[in-house]
Amino acid sequence: xxxxxxxxxxxxxxxxxxxxxxxxxQVYRGTIREDALEKQEVDLDFPLFxxxxxxxxxxxxxxxxxYKPNSAPIPFQVILEDRKTGSAKIVLAKGSELNYExxxxxxxEIAADDCVTGAHSVREFVHIDxxxxxxxxxxxxxxxxxxxxxxxxxxxxxxxxxxxDEDGSEAFSKVCQFHLLTTEVPFEITKEGYLRNTEPLDYSxxxxxxxxxxxxxxGKKLSDRLLVNILVKPECKVGWKGIRSQMGYVVKSGQKSxxxxxxxxxxxxxxxxxxxxxxxRLRSNETETGCEIDTDAISSRSSICGRHPDTIDLLxxxxxxxxxxxxxxxxxxxxxxxxxxxxxVPAETFNGRLESRFTMSxxxxxxxxxxxxxxxxxxxxxxxxxxxxSRHHYSLFLHNCRLVLLLRxxxxxxxxxxxxxxxxxxxxLPEICDDKWxxxxxxxxxxxxxxxxxxKLFVRSKRNGDIIDDWPLHPSRKVHTTKLIVGACWEGTEGxxxxxxxxxxxxxxxxxxDTETDHVIGCINSCREKIDFHAISEMDTGMSVSMxxxxxxxxxxxxxxxxxxxxxxxxxxxxxRVKMTPESSHLTFETSVRCADGSNVSVIxxxxxxxxxxERPSKIMLTxxxxxxxxxxxxxxxxxxxxxxxxxxxxxxxxDSDLIEMQAASDVAHHLELCSVVVQPExxxxxxxxxxxxxxxxxxxxxxEFSTYGVSINGEAKIGDYIDVxxxxxxxxxxxxxxxxxxxxxxxxxDGGTVVSNELVVELDVIHGEQKHGQSADRVAADKLFxxxxxxxxxxxxxxxxxxxxxxxxxxxxxxxxxxxxxxFIIILGIIRIRSVHQRSVEVNVEERQExxxxxxxxxxxxxxxxxxxxxxxxxxxxLHAEETDTDDDIGSFHDDRADSSDDExxxxxxxxxxxxSTTATY
Numbered sequence: 001x002x003x004x005x006x007x008x009x010x011x012x013x014x015x016x017x018x019x020x021x022x023x024x025x026q027v028y029r030g031t032i033r034e035d036a037l038e039k040q041e042v043d044l045d046f047p048l049f050x051x052x053x054x055x056x057x058x059x060x061x062x063x064x065x066x067y068k069p070n071s072a073p074i075p076f077q078v079i080l081e082d083r084k085t086g087s088a089k090i091v092l093a094k095g096s097e098l099n100y101e102x103x104x105x106x107x108x109e110i111a112a113d114d115c116v117t118g119a120h121s122v123r124e125f126v127h128i129d130x131x132x133x134x135x136x137x138x139x140x141x142x143x144x145x146x147x148x149x150x151x152x153x154x155x156x157x158x159x160x161x162x163x164x165d166e167d168g169s170e171a172f173s174k175v176c177q178f179h180l181l182t183t184e185v186p187f188e189i190t191k192e193g194y195l196r197n198t199e200p201l202d203y204s205x206x207x208x209x210x211x212x213x214x215x216x217x218x219g220k221k222l223s224d225r226l227l228v229n230i231l232v233k234p235e236c237k238v239g240w241k242g243i244r245s246q247m248g249y250v251v252k253s254g255q256k257s258x259x260x261x262x263x264x265x266x267x268x269x270x271x272x273x274x275x276x277x278x279x280x281r282l283r284s285n286e287t288e289t290g291c292e293i294d295t296d297a298i299s300s301r302s303s304i305c306g307r308h309p310d311t312i313d314l315l316x317x318x319x320x321x322x323x324x325x326x327x328x329x330x331x332x333x334x335x336x337x338x339x340x341x342x343x344x345v346p347a348e349t350f351n352g353r354l355e356s357r358f359t360m361s362x363x364x365x366x367x368x369x370x371x372x373x374x375x376x377x378x379x380x381x382x383x384x385x386x387x388x389x390s391r392h393h394y395s396l397f398l399h400n401c402r403l404v405l406l407l408r409x410x411x412x413x414x415x416x417x418x419x420x421x422x423x424x425x426x427x428x429l430p431e432i433c434d435d436k437w438x439x440x441x442x443x444x445x446x447x448x449x450x451x452x453x454x455x456k457l458f459v460r461s462k463r464n465g466d467i468i469d470d471w472p473l474h475p476s477r478k479v480h481t482t483k484l485i486v487g488a489c490w491e492g493t494e495g496x497x498x499x500x501x502x503x504x505x506x507x508x509x510x511x512x513x514d515t516e517t518d519h520v521i522g523c524i525n526s527c528r529e530k531i532d533f534h535a536i537s538e539m540d541t542g543m544s545v546s547m548x549x550x551x552x553x554x555x556x557x558x559x560x561x562x563x564x565x566x567x568x569x570x571x572x573x574x575x576x577r578v579k580m581t582p583e584s585s586h587l588t589f590e591t592s593v594r595c596a597d598g599s600n601v602s603v604i605x606x607x608x609x610x611x612x613x614x615e616r617p618s619k620i621m622l623t624x625x626x627x628x629x630x631x632x633x634x635x636x637x638x639x640x641x642x643x644x645x646x647x648x649x650x651x652x653x654x655x656d657s658d659l660i661e662m663q664a665a666s667d668v669a670h671h672l673e674l675c676s677v678v679v680q681p682e683x684x685x686x687x688x689x690x691x692x693x694x695x696x697x698x699x700x701x702x703x704x705e706f707s708t709y710g711v712s713i714n715g716e717a718k719i720g721d722y723i724d725v726x727x728x729x730x731x732x733x734x735x736x737x738x739x740x741x742x743x744x745x746x747x748x749x750x751d752g753g754t755v756v757s758n759e760l761v762v763e764l765d766v767i768h769g770e771q772k773h774g775q776s777a778d779r780v781a782a783d784k785l786f787x788x789x790x791x792x793x794x795x796x797x798x799x800x801x802x803x804x805x806x807x808x809x810x811x812x813x814x815x816x817x818x819x820x821x822x823x824x825f826i827i828i829l830g831i832i833r834i835r836s837v838h839q840r841s842v843e844v845n846v847e848e849r850q851e852x853x854x855x856x857x858x859x860x861x862x863x864x865x866x867x868x869x870x871x872x873x874x875x876x877x878x879x880l881h882a883e884e885t886d887t888d889d890d891i892g893s894f895h896d897d898r899a900d901s902s903d904d905e906x907x908x909x910x911x912x913x914x915x916x917x918s919t920t921a922t923y
Contacts, residue, residue, distance in 0.1 A: 026051055026124045030090060034100040035133045042076065042090040042128055050086030050112045050121055058116030061086035065120055067109040074108050076128065086112050090126065100132040101168035132169035134219030139164050143638075145228045146695050147195075151203040151235055154196070158230065161193040163215050163223060176218040181225065182211045189213065195228065203234040231695055236267035239604035240568075240589055242701055247573075248613040255532045255572045258587060258608060260716060261701035262568045264561055271595035276564045277557040280571060282531055284585040291527035293363055293437050293506045295332030301576070305523035308359070308511045312350050314381070315343070315362075315486055315508040334487075338378070338502030342488035350510065352383055352484045354394050354407070356446035359516040366398060366503035367435035374400050378501045381508060382489035388478025390493045396442070397489075397499070401433040402426050405442055405449060409472035416472075422447040423470035427458060437506070439525050443515045455525025457518070528552075529585060532572035539567065573610060585610040620672070620748055620757035621648045628764045632737065638691060638730035641744050641762050645726050647672070647719050649750075672722045675748040676712035677729070683708045687735045693728040700725070710744075722748065731764070739766050 030042040050061055064078040064086075075096030080088045092098070106128045111120035141162040149158055165173040178189040186199040187209070195211075209230040215223040242261030249256055264276070291297070302311075315334060335341070345352070362380060382395040395406045405425045409415055431438045431453060441452040447467075451458040458465070483490040486508060488497040530551035539545060543558040545567065554571070558564040573587065587610065591603040624645040677690070690711045692704055702715035702725070713725060726746070733739050746760040 028090075028124065028126045030126070030128045031131050032092065032098065032128060033131045033133055034098040035135075036092050036098060038094050038096070039091045042092075044090065048078070048088045048090065049082070052122045055119050055121050056112065056114045056117075057119065058114045060084060060115040061112045062115040063113045064088060064110045065113055067111070067123065069107060069109075074106060076106065076108075078110055083115070086121075090128070098130050100130045101166065103130065104168065105129045132167060132172055134167055134172040134217065134221055136166040136172075137221040138175055138215040138217050138223040139166075140215070140223060140226050143226075145226070146231065146693075147228070148231045148233050148695065149197065149201055150233050152200045154198075154200060156194065156196050158187075158195045158197065159228075161189065161195060161213065161215070161226070161228075163193075165217055167217070167219070172217055172219040172221075174218055175215045177216045179214040179216060179222075180211060181214060182209075185209055185211060187211060187230070195230075201232045203232045207232055229693075231699075236265065237604055238267050238593075238601055239265060240591070240606040241265045243589065243606050243608060245607065246609045246611065249573065249575060249610050250613050251575075251577060255574050257716070258571050258573050259589075260569050262571075263565055263701075264591070264593075264603075266561070266593075266601070271593065271599070271601055272597075273561050273593060274559060274596050275557065275592075275594040276559070276561055277555065277592045278564060278568055279553065279555045279590045280531060280568075281588045281590070282529065282552040282573075282585065283588065284529055284583070291363075291437070291439070291525065293333060293365075295506070297527075297577075298363065298507050301524050301527055304576075305520050307509075307520050307524070308514065308516050310511055310514060311516075312510045312512065313507065314345050314350060314484075314510060315505055333504050333506045335504050336487040336501040338373075338500045340500070342497045342500060343486045344490075345484040345486060350484065350512075352482050353410075353512075354383070354510075355513040357444065357513055357515055359441060359443045359511040359514075359521075360396060360405075360509070361439065361441035361516070361521070362396075362508045363437060363439050363506035364432075364503060365435065365437045365506075366432055368401065368433035369502060373502070377404075377489075377499045378503070379485070379487070379489045379499050380501060380505065381484070381486055382499070383482050383484045384490045385476075385479045385492035386481035386483045386490065387492045387495075388480075389476060390491045391473060391476075391479070392489065393473065393482060395489060398432060398501070398503075401430070402428050403432055403440060403451070405444075407444070407446070408470060411472060411475050417474060419472075420469035421472055422467050424466075424468035425449045425451075426466045426468065427451055428464050429453065429458075441516065441521045443518075443521075445515060452518075452521050455522040527576045529573070529575035529577070531587070532574045533570060535567055535570035538570070539563075543567070575612075577612075584612075619650060620750065620755060621650060622646070622746060622748060622757050622760040623648075624760060624762070626760070626762055628762060630764065630766060632739075632766050632768050635731070635733050635739065635764070635766055636736045638732045639764065640727065640729065641677075641731050641764065642726045642729060642746060642760075645723055645746075645760075647723055647726075647748060647757070649719065671716050671718055671750060672748050673716050673750050674712060674714050674753070675722055675726055675746065677710040678745040678747075679710045680743045680745070683710070687733060687738075689732050691730045691732060693725060696721075696725055696728070736766060737768065740768075741765055 026046065028044050028046055028048060030044040032040065032042045050056070060083040061080065062083065063080050066074060066076075066078060068074050073096075075093050075098065076090050077093045078088050078090055080086070082088075106126075108126055109123040110126055111123045113120060141164055145159055145161065147159040149155055161178060163175055165175075167173040175193065177191065178193055180187060180189050186197050186201065187195060188198055189195050193215075195213075209232070211228040211230065213226050213228055215226075240259070241263050243259045247256070247258065291301070360381070364380065366378075368374070377397045377399050379395055379397040382397070383393040384395075385391050385393075391408075392406055393408055393410065395404075397404050397406070403426075406423065407425075408423050409421045411417060425442075439452075439454050443450045443452070479492070483492075485497065487505070488500045490496075491498045528550060531547075531554050532551075533545075533547065533554055536545060540558060540560070540563040543556070543563060545554065545556050547554045556564055556567050558567070568589075575585075587608040589606040589608075591605070593601040593603055595601065622645065624642055628639070628641070630639050679688075685708065690706065692711070692713070697704060697713070700715065700717045700721050702713055702717060705712050705714065711729070713722070717725075731742070731744070733742075742764045744762045744764070746762070748757045749755060
């Protein structure tokens with residue numbers, strides 16, 4: 001504006017000088033529209049005629065001479081109308097056009113021509129302004145706008161909508177008004193183009209808003225419609241992001257990452273971190289050792305750990321026990337009542353002779369009893385005289401909450417019968433009487449005996465770990481055999497069992513003439529769930545990592561946020577259990593932050609609930625439209641290829657009860673790791689591209705990779721998140737006139753690519769030019785048809801969408817009409833043989849499904865009665881909804897290892913029922 005004003009002032013001064021220079025010649029000012037046609041007259045402020053006849057000798061004027069100020073052409077000519085007065089008009093010259101955007105005004109001089117002498121009159125100045133015409137509508141500078149808005153606040157300037165207009169004048173190139181076309185949304189747009197919210201937003205009620213806007217310039221021309229995506233961000237709280245609040249752990253699945261996408265959200269805190277510490281703690285409801293006490297689990301752990309090949313099971317599931325009601329439990333645990341239950345080990349299982357090197361191990365649960373009962377020895381294993389005498393050759397027994405191993409030297413070569421030998425090893429152990437399961441292993445390399453409790457070596461002290469010497473056993477003519485008994489001891493002189501065990505055993509094993517390795521003993525007991533961490537090598541300078549021996553707590557500390565985040569992302573969880581448990585485990589992340597100014601930032605603790613999911617072979621099913629028919633301008637603007645995609649993870653074999661558990665299991669345990677789109681033929685990178693929701697992908701911590709073959713989206717995320725991303729992926733073709741058909745192949749996978757989905761093939765057909773109107777109905781019908789048949793039925797389970805009774809009735813009626821018509825036709829054809837073929841049309845109404853936004857218009861199917869085959873298809877639509885839901889209802893109680901009581905409180909997980917409609921629509 002200021003530059004134009006200065007120019008106008010200078011021009012005026014120039015004109016004034018010109019007036020004086022040319023003997024006060026007249027100055028004419030005129031205007032003309034830029035869309036003026038040939039011969040259209042310029043609107044002058046004064047009539048044009050000869051006012052000053054100086055230099056003219058004749059009475060008539062024959063014309064006007066035009067003087068150009070430079071070499072630029074003048075698109076005007078002066079038309080003489082009256083020779084006497086010299087009256088004339090200025091018009092747009094033939095073949096000339098005006099363009100305000102190129103030249104806004106023209107200046108030149110004119111002089112009248114004397115008809116007699118040909119002399120020129122005094123020159124007069126002409127200034128013509130070209131008036132701009134509103135030729136162009138506003139155009140958006142961006143194709144789409146995406147902005148994030150924090151909930152609970154009013155924002156005056158969420159974003160600024162900017163346009164460009166090729167009109168040259170300010171009147172027509174300026175936007176005078178922005179229109180918000182989406183109704184009932186808490187937003188408005190100012191005249192300056194700033195989008196703002198009129199009320200605080202609530203993330204819990206709505207995560208985003210899709211707004212449609214239009215710009216209007218001051219000449220009333222409207223721009224194209226523009227989509228604005230407003231993402232509502234929850235109120236920022238300093239804490240960890242990318243750590244799921246609930247995680248499903250598939251039994252026997254090994255290590256599972258807990259926080260692979262973990263980042264510490266600092267919000268708007270102005271803090272230069274100097275010390276960041278994170279303590280991760282695991283809390284569970286497992287047994288004291290964390291081990292499952294049943295024969296299958298024990299056998300599985302022993303096999304995995306590689307126990308000694310010569311191990312002899314003296315109590316394999318209690319199969320050698322006599323028929324005693326209630327002694328053997330379903331899980332193989334044997335309960336000894338202290339009165340009657342005992343079992344003799346057959347000679348074919350073990351010959352009963354114990355060498356000087358051996359390992360004896362067992363799982364034992366025993367509680368404190370009365371003082372009188374505790375005074376009695378309770379034998380776990382006992383080898384005693386079979387008759388004549390009641391000597392104990394070797395035994396393992398309990399006495400006053402002590403574990404005692406008795407081993408008398410047998411007579412033989414090299415044994416000095418007159419020298420005391422170590423014969424009894426005693427350990428006072430609180431575990432013996434705490435009524436909890438513990439594993440005891442004694443490795444003997446005579447005379448050295450080592451005791452392991454729950455896989456840990458017992459450290460002998462002066463007050464605990466007595467060794468008692470005794471004479472070797474002398475040979476006796478009264479004794480011819482020995483008996484090896486589990487759960488009691490044989491009294492040979494009395495011919496009965498005595499010193500019964502009151503407790504439970506879950507295994508009793510011996511390695512004879514060799515010892516089990518310490519590693520195997522520890523491995524058998526390493527069945528407690530634990531934190532998994534193997535990233536010590538990635539520690540930066542100044543960092544520290546500490547862990548407890550049970551790997552239930554790990555502390556990470558560092559000087560930078562990024563270095564600590566890197567180590568936290570390597571945290572995993574492992575549970576060696578082989579069976580499901582109803583209890584949940586919990587991982588807690590406790591964080592402290594110290595800033596450079598000495599202040600501390602409060603960080604909310606993060607808690608991960610780990611639920612155990614039964615291992616099931618699973619499959620990923622992709623469903624959606626398989627053929628799209630679109631106009632060329634839609635493809636040029638961007639087409640969502642997978643706009644109605646559904647992804648479902650199901651067991652390979654689905655029982656009726658599985659249907660109820662399917663959704664909950666998907667929410668808890670099922671995530672995807674990769675979805676890839678392959679195009680055929682290869683991409684033309686100059687003209688083709690994929691667009692994707694960048695903010696959503698960033699928020700989920702996913703990565704996107706492009707190639708000439710297509711696009712792949714990587715990273716672990718919930719199924720619902722992948723659905724949101726893939727439904728928003730758009731295919732754009734810049735030279736759509738060259739495109740007729742494009743094919744897209746979508747596959748998704750999980751578990752490191754071991755579980756791969758079916759391949760969803762989508763064919764895009766492009767309609768050009770004159771085909772648009774004629775085939776618009778076909779596009780609707782095609783999309784609807786492929787919606788209806790793109791679902792699946794799993795292993796005989798009847799899962800279908802809800803169909804109205806009216807739709808089913810119309811389908812049945814249509815089938816009846818077709819069959820009757822065909823029958824009549826055959827009869828007439830057989831009698832007359834001259835009747836022509838008539839086609840019958842039936843309409844099948846496809847009612848829209850409640851969960852999907854489908855067009856409800858009718859689908860017309862034309863049936864030719866001359867066809868030899870009639871194909872009847874029955875589509876069953878999967879009723880699973882793709883939305884993910886989070887719940888905290890499945891949090892179970894946990895057991896404190898420090899408590900004396902072994903009573904466990906079992907949390908109850910709520911079952912979320914799904915509603916399935918078994919109606920089947922037949923077309």
